[in-house]
Amino acid sequence: MSRPGVVIAGRLLLGLGLVLLWTLLHRVLGDHTIAGLGDIAVRLWEIAQNGVLLRDIGVTMLEAGAGLAVGGLAGFALPFLITRVPGFEAALRPFIAAAMGVPKLALAPLLILWFGIGLLSKVVFVALVVFFLLFFSTLAGIRGADPRLIAVARVLGLRELMLLREVMLPSTLPFVFASLKVALPRAISAAVVGEFIAADTGLGSYIQNAMSQADTVGVFTGVIVVTVLVVVVNAVLDHTQKRAMGWRHSAIGGF
């Protein structure tokens, strides 16, 4: 059997095993602890029909997406700005490290106090979580850029913007994608956690509501939807990365 064949067969087997295990646990532990797969399917169909599913996915993704865009762009751009002034970055680093040390989760209630229970508080929360991830890895990428390559590029007449575009940005790209891979699931989780605390729409609030009504099926349904979202978003990211970094694809043999 060819290698992709083995991979697909393996995945099918593992998936089947998971379904069996789930069903077994459901039988042994009962409806209240583990929801049945059939019940979850029915619930998914229901909320897909009445529009709740799409609305909540939309809200959560909007929060995650907006937060990712704001926090990600800031975390990506700031290292380029602060490394332009020699010494500035070193001066700033302990403060940023300290800021990263603040447990963001503990900040969530404060953010809700400041920005209300609507979208904004979650967007800010997600942005905070994402910012630090992108900031430190982009900084590492800039420092890791090959100094010989930069020197030669300058000999060839590259200055400022062109040096940035042709040498610095591509050098940081692997680092940026590596941190995005961590940041994307974190962004979605952060949006969901924010909704746990206070919200009236979104997947987090759906799960929270189900929990308060001891609706095990609802909780599981919500969790599964979030998981599927993360998987889909990751696949999209992988695809983008392959396109953006095609130059080293065959050298490394895939990601």
Place this chain on the structure above:
Amino acid sequence: MTPGKGGPVLEVRDLARCFGGRDGRDDALAVIEGLSLAVAEGEFVTVAGPSGSGKSTLLNMIAQIDRPSEGTIHLRGETILAPGKADLNPGWNCQIGYVTQEDNLLPWRRLLDNILLPLRAQRRLDADARTRVAALIETAGLTGFERYYPHELSGGMRKRASLVRTLAYDPPVILMDEPFGALDAQTRTELHADLLRLWSLKRKTIVFVTHDITEAIALGDRVLVLSRAPARVVDEYRVDLPRPRDVDHLIAEPAFARLYESIRQSLARQAPKARRA
């Protein structure tokens, strides 16, 4: 030091370069000390010296990607580099080209884009330049590989590409650090001929570092021999072989053989003495 109208184009005076001691040892390593040389307009100077004698370090400083500890570098009489001078200006506004020992191509750009890069950066990419580049690519035997990424090319092809990249934008002074080091004898000889032909057309000023004595004589107007580190110029040989030179048949000439032998002996004197007691 050098004949030529109106003084040397490139002049290096009393250059020194130390690298700080490492691993707690505080003895700074002097790689270059008291090195002076002058290159006339349109002159092809080859530099030979033992491995580790500081040849790349010397070119790095001339190209202004490294700073000397002492000494100055002058271009057409203007002091372009001195130890105290504030900012390095790599390539001195594209006046000094540098084909480095490693190819230093951008891994994320295809061959053609790598070669066009300096022309784009200098806003000189027009139809004329493109034609010139195509001819150079042809000469270097890279036709058909324009759309390859560097990692898809052989080591020798990458070196040729980096050579073409510099020749394409035509800086008046070109530094070359063993550009043909990784090539087979046949390709090497062909590229020697091509380089000499290009040079005879444009009369660039070239400083060419090599390990290969034959190459040093075949290409150069003058061969400088560097000492072991701390490097300075210990010997200087004028190559009075007529141009245009037929690199293939040069070796048969008696004048070539005599020169070869003197340079070989000069280099041998730089070989490490058996230091271990």
